[in-house]
Each structure stands twice: as C-alpha cells, then as structure tokens.
Amino acid sequence: MTAYIIRRLWQMVPTMLGVILLVFVLFNWVGGDPAYVLAGKISNQEQIDNIRRQLGVDQPIWVQLWIFIKQVLTGDFGASWSTNEKVSSILATRLGPSLTVLVPLLILDTLFAIGLALAVAYVRGSLTDRLVMIVCTIGLSISVLVYIIVFQYFFAYKLGWFPVQGWGNSFRENLFVFSALPILIGLAVAIAPNLRLYRTFFLDEINQDYVRTARAKGLSENRIMWIHVLRNASIPIITHLMAGLPGLLLGAFLIERFFSIPGIGREVILAVERSDFPVIKALTVYVAFATMASNLLADLMYKAADPRVQLK
C-alpha cells in the first residue's frame, strides 16, 4: 500500500512539471511581455525596464522558469498586480467562503442524487422513470445562467426569502443566510446530470445475478437497493465525486459572482478581468496539483469500497 502510494506520487512528478511548464509558456510567452500588461497604458521605457527587472523577465528564459518553479515550491507568488495583496493570503482568505457554499452543496447534492437515482432505477421503465428522465434532460439543457438569474430574481428580489447578495462575518450567518440560496441553485443545477448518471450506474447493477440471489434468499427490497446495489455501484460514483472534488477549491464561478461571495471563483473571474497573472498562475498550478491528489485518493477509495480491486 505504502509502496503503491509512493510510486503514484513519483509518477505525478512529470505531470506536475508539465503543468508548471504549460502555465509558464502560457503566461510568459503566449501572453506577451508581462511588463507591458502590468505597466498598462501610462508607461515609458524606463518604467517598463524597472518592472521587467522586478519580475525577472529581463533574465534568460531558464532563469525565469527557475524563478517560477521556486515560486510554486515555496508558495510565494508575490503580490497581486491589481490589489498588491499577497497571492498566498488571497488564496487563504478566499477559500473559506467557497467551501462554506460548496461543501454543504456537495453533500446535499450527493445524498439527493443517489436517493432519487435509486428510486428511479427501482421503477425503471415506468411512467415516473420516463417523466423524471425527460425533466432531467430538459433541466440539463437550460443554461446555468438562466437558473441563477431567475432564482435570484424570484426568491431573493421578488419574494424576499433570501438576501439578494452579500456576505457576513459570522460563519453561522454566512452558512444559513447568505449561502442558502446559492446552495439551492447549485442543487437545481447539479442534481439533474448526477441523477441521470447515477441511474445508469444503478441500472448496470440492478440486473446482475447477485440481485436475484439476494431477492431469492428473502432480503427486503430496501436492503437490496441500499446495501447491495449501492455498494456495487459505488465505484463509478466515487470516481465521479472525486473528479468533482478539486472544484471545491475553485468555487462556483458564476454563483459566487452573482451573489458577491468573496470566494475563489469570484477571485478567478476578477483576476481574468484585471489580467492579474500571479493570481491565475498560482490558482491554476495548485488546483492542478489538487486534482492529481484527488485522483490518487479516488484510487485508494476504490480499494476501500471494493476489496476485489487490485492496486498495481
């Protein structure tokens, strides 16, 4: 087990280097000279030279790459170009609000989607099943934007059940007052695709021999569905969940933007709008690392979910 984890971590090194290289090429070459982006319109040559020296872009390319790698390793990306806040502190302070919205959302979404999918898979082929699938397909096709705009208008602006937007200082207030509507919207958006996906996972299992055997030995339908089928369908579900886990670090771009939640997603959009390269660079690299880590975690969880899985 330990050997497996060490080998997997070792295999991540080339990919990590690749991500660093990709981000470096993107922001130092494709994006043009960062000094010009930073200096903006009111720049003379002297200022630009000054900035170039500060950023290290007057150095040869391999020195620049080394500077970037050092930044990644030490976590010190310097200060934001637009607000002068340290990038590390931006990431640290924005993570909390993102997680406040996304963790409850992920938990509720998973519980609802699994429960509903099991129910629908149980009555597969019936009118209920078909209706739910039709609703899901149409629900999937409506733009996320429409959900957010309409929900925000209707529930917050028109009915006044929730604050239109904002963020407070206490965790309780944030979770129960300001996050409530964003979580509701997130559920409306996320349940349809997940329900559809999980249903197919359950359908794959529901016709297996072991289900018939379980039924033959007189187990209750509840036990068959919740214990036997769910456990066997858990591997693809875990894969799917783990694939979405790094998204927690990213926050929900659109929801955070609409509701003025000071999370990472909103920060990314702001950074792109302001061409704030250090923030985007830091986020891209770290979220990529987190993705790799959660992939490894997913593989380890397979083993826990299904002892037949051989880690090699």
Place this chain on the structure above:
Amino acid sequence: MANGTTLGSSARISREIPHSVSPGLWALAWKRLKSDHVGMVSLAIVVAFVAMMIASGLGLIARDWAKETGVNYAPPSFIGADIEGGTPAAPIAPSAPAVEYKTEVVDPLADALAEIKGEKKAAEAGAPAAGDSGKSVDPLADVMADIRKDAKGAAPEVAEARSPTLPLGGDKWGRDVLKKTIKGSETSIFVGLAAAAVATLLGTLFGAAAGYYGKWVDDAFNWFYSVFNSIPYLLLILAVAAVLQQKGTLTIILILGLTGWTGTFRLIRGEYLKHKAREYVQAADAIGASNLRRMFVHIFPNVSHVVLVQLSIYTVGFIKAEVILSFLGFGVPVDVVSWGSMLNEAQNELILGKWWQLAAAGTAMAVLVTAFSLFTDALRDALDPKLKGLAGA
C-alpha cells in the same frame, strides 16, 4: 445507398437480389436513426437551427438586428395587444405614469403602459420632452436620447416610426429581441460547431498518432494529455482567455478548441490501439500501404463513428461554454450579439420586470441543447447499437 455505390449503376439489380451486398455502416445507421422518432424530431430541430444560422450568416434574415425598430423595452405583441387598443386594461393603469423603478414592479404591463404613454408624450412634444418624460421610467433615458440623436440625426422622426410592440419584445434600445435571438444563435451555434471541429480534429490526430505509433509517441501524448486533464476545464479556459488579450469570435473558437481535445484523444487512442493489431491493417501493411495511409485510409473509416459522436457531444458542450464566456465578457466582442451577451443584458432587465429577452435567449438555447443532446444519444445508438441501453435504456 451502399448498394448503389458497390454495384455501380443500377438500383434495380439490388432490388432483385436484396441480400447480395450487405449495406454499409452508414446506411444501416441511417436506417436505425430513421426508426428512432425522438432522434428524427431532434435532428429536424437541429437542422432548423443550423439553417437559421446559415441564413442569418448570409444576411438573408435578421440582417438589421441592430436597428431600433420598437420603443424601448417594447413588450412582446401577445401581451402588448390590449395596450395597443388604447384603453388601459391593466388594473394599475391610473397610477401608471407615476411608476418608478425603485418601487417593486409587480406587473410588467404597467411598465409597458407607462413607457408607451411616455413615448406618446414624447412624440407629441418632440425631442427635448422625450428625455424628460423618459426620466421617470428609465434612468438611462437621457443618455439614450443623446445617443439616438447622434445616431439618427432627428430624434422625433425615430420616435414616431417605432412600433409599440414587437413579436418577442424589444430590448433597452428597442431592438427586436426575435432578430437578436436569431443573430445570437448564429454566433453561438457557429462557435459551438467550429470549436467542436477544432477540438475533434486535434483529439483525433493526437489520438491516432499515440495509439498507432505507440512507444515514446504514446508516452509523449499521454503526458500531454495528463497535463491538460489535471487542470479543471473552466479554469484552463479562463487562464487562456486571460492571456489572449484580443477578443473575437476566432479567439473563443481557439480557446475552446485548443483546450477541449482531451476527451476525443482518449477514445480515439483506445480505438487505434485496438485496430492496429487487426488483420486488415496487417494486410494493408503487406500490400505496402504507408503508415499514414494505414492510419487514415484504412483505420480511420472504422473509427469515424466515434469521431462523429464526439463532434456532436462537443458542440453541445461548447455552445454552453460560449454562452457562459460571453456572459462573463470573456467571449465574443461587445458588438457581436450572442445568447450569452443577451443573458447578460437580460440580467439587469429582469429586475425592471422585462423578462422577454431572458426568456427568448434562454428558451432558444434550451430547445437547441435539448434537441442536440437527444440527437447525440440517437446518433450514438444508431452508430453503435452495442452501446444501446447503457446510456438511455
């Protein structure tokens, strides 16, 4: 279809001996697709949208989408009908001129009424009054009056020429929402299709090379794939958007296409791995076919159905992505209308009770995306019957 091509001239012969030649993959798939009613209906809708896109692109329809043909926020005709009649049918009518946007507006009709009254007054009093009477209704009225004067020269004429209602309503400047929606579909569908073509092409080329050559080529492409795949898609798009400074339809096609190839790569690579060991490829090798010929003349037709389905899946995804990017302002430039930019305008309009632009853009997109997804499912079932039941059931 396939009979005709193999037997050369006559369909008559193939009718006499129906089983002499087995129909090709595409003919069979088309037959299966035709028997799938949902698939055919959604195909018809998709074709209609694409036809609309082409017609709009050629300038046959919605050419004058930017023309301000209606009054500001002209309501859709079906709810504007009784306003046109002149007698105020809405119960809140007496208070209508006093309606302000600060107070919560319950009935969209009231606004419409207020505006039409404002417009009528404006038409009577001429240009300077247009600004004043508009003020109570629209905070931007002054600015707009100026813009209109600048643009058209004589403001009163314009005010007279405008119609109080439009088929699907009007936007802030009185532009026809129906025409905007058509023009927006041109942008959104074109970006979706073109970006899907770029992504599928890249994914196919990379996947073919990796799967066919194997060894270090495979390793290199797999490394490339894992690098791209470890960065969450939306973040990657935004990072590229941040770097590419100039906005444009081409830029967004490139962004989506260059970042989106990974899914196709994985599938096509797997297919090529499977196919390169088959007998027909060995036979091609034996008759001296070159590597490229084996890859694209011999193997490619056998994996082309995967490519087609991928193209279809991508188009749906990219249409959605384009709408979000344009909404955020990272997509098409401001002078190009897209469903995303319409939704962006609609966001502020909704608070004023003007729901029609949101409804038009949202519905158009939902209909297209629903039809396209259903068509994709049908296409996959038709091309690869083995998969049937896995996704749909």
